[in-house]
Amino acid sequence: MTAKDEIDTSRPHPARVYDYWLNGKTHYEADVAAGDRVVQVWPGVLLGARLNREFMHRATRWLAREAGIRQFLDIGSGIPTEPNLHQVAQAVAPETRVVYVDNDPIVLRHGQKLLRGTPEGRTAYVHADFTEPETILEAPELRETLDLGRPVVLSLIALLHFITDERGAYDIVRKLMDALPSGSYLVVSHATADFDPDLLTRVAEAYQSSVAEGQIRSSSEVSRFFDGLELVDPGVVVAHRWRPDDGESQPDITDAEFPVYGGVARKP
Template identity: 55%
Template sequence: MERPVTGARDRIDTSTAHSARVYDYILGGKDHYLVDAEAGDAMCRHWPALPVHMKENRRFMHRAGRYLARERGVRQFLDIGAGLPTPPNLHEVVQEVAPEAHVVYVDNDPIVLAHARALLNSSPEGATAYVDADMLDPDAILGSPEFRALLDLGEPVGLMIIGILHFIPEPDDRHLVRRLLDPLPPGSYLAMTIGTADFAPEEVGRVAEEYAQQNMPMVLRDLPTATSFFDGMELVEPGVTQVHKWRPGPEQDGIDDAAIAMYGAVARKL
C-alpha cells in the first residue's frame, strides 16, 4: 500500500532546522539541508556524545521491535514519528523474525513523506503503510485508512514512540500517549524512549537550549517522571533504564552512561 508523495517537497521548509533532518545529519545521512547541518554541528559542539546517544536510541528501537516480534509474538506495529528511512527500518527488523508482520508508520514531516516509499518495501507476506499525520492529532492517525486497513484491533499491537516524546510539552504528553494506547487491545505493548538530562545535565541542557533557539523546544524528564508514563502497565524487565542498558548486546559494551540522555522501556497493556 503506497501513499502518494506528489507535492511533498513543495511543503519542505528549508529556512529552519527540523528535528528529523538534524537527526539524519548527525547520523551521517544525506536527507538534510544546510540549516540542519549547522544546527547539528552546534549541538555536537555542546555535547560531542550526541551521535552516540542518537545511535543508541535507534538501536533500542531495533531491539525492542525484535523482542516483541520474536518473544511476544506481536505481528503488527504502529510507529509514531518514524523519521527518515534509515536501514534497518522497523519493518525490516520485525519481518526478519515474522515476514507476515504489518507496520504502520506515522510522521508529519514532508521530507519523510517524500521518502516514504523506502518505508513501504514490505516483505511479500507482510504489509507496510505510511500515514502523513502529527502525533498531536491522534484522531487523524487512528481514523486513517491505513491504520484501519493494516491493524486488526482484535490482536495485540506494538506501539512504538521512539525519540519524539521530548518534543511534546506537558500536559499534552500523557493525554496523547494514552489516546494512542486506548483503542489497542489488552496484550498490546508500548515501547517508548524519553529524553532526560539526568546523566549529563550541563551538556544536555545546552543541547536543549540550541534546539529551543531552532524553534524546537524540548522537555527533559527525570526517572520518576519517565516511569510514570507506564503506570497501570506491566513493565518488561529491566524496566525503565537508559536505552543502552535495555537488553543490551555486544554493540553496547563500553558505552559511557554520560553519553546517553534517553530512558527507554517496553510495557504490556493489561
C-alpha cells in the same frame, strides 16, 4: 501538495537533524547547522543517535520474537534509515504489519522506502501529527493495514521529548494506548537530564533555539508514560542497557554520555 506539505529547507526539522547525526543523506544546510550546534555542546550526540536506533532494533526484535507481536504503529518514524522497523520485525516474522506515522513532508516524499516489505507482510505510511491522535487512529491507511482487535506495538522512539506537558504528552499516549487491545505494548525512548543536568540544559537550549521545543524528563516522569502498563524487565533504564543482545559488545560509556531512557511495557 498543500502548504502544510511543502518542504521548508530554510528551517531545521527534527527528522532531518536526526538523519544528519546518523550520517544519512536527506538533510539540508539549516539541518546541518542546527545539528552542529548541538554537537559542539554534546559531541556524544552522534553515538547517542546510533545507540538510540539500536535500542529500537532490539526492542522490535524482542517484541516480534519473544512476545509474538505482528503489528507495529511507529509514530515519529523519521527519514528511512536501514534497517527500518519493518525490516527488523519482518526478518523475525515476515507476516508482520507496520504503519509508520510522521508529519515531515520530506518523510512523506521518501515514504515509499518504508513500504518495501516482505510479500507476506504489509507496510503503510500515514502523514499526520502525533498531537492529533484521532487523525492517526482514523486514517484509512492504518485501518486497512492494522487489526485493532489484535495486539499492536506503539513505538515512540525519541519523540516524546519534543512534546511538552502543555501540549498534552501524557494524555496523547494514553489516548493511543486506550485504542489498542489488551496484549499491546508501548515502546519509548526519551532524553533525560538525570545524569548531567548542566549538559542537557545546554543541549536543550541549543536544540530548542533552532529546531523544536521540547521537555527533558526525569526517570519518574518517563516512567509515568507507562502508568497502568506492565513494564518488561529491566524496566525503564538507560537505553543501551535494555536487554543487550547476546554477544553484543557494550559501549564503554557512562550513563551521562548517553542520557536516554528506554522502556517497554505491556497493556494488561
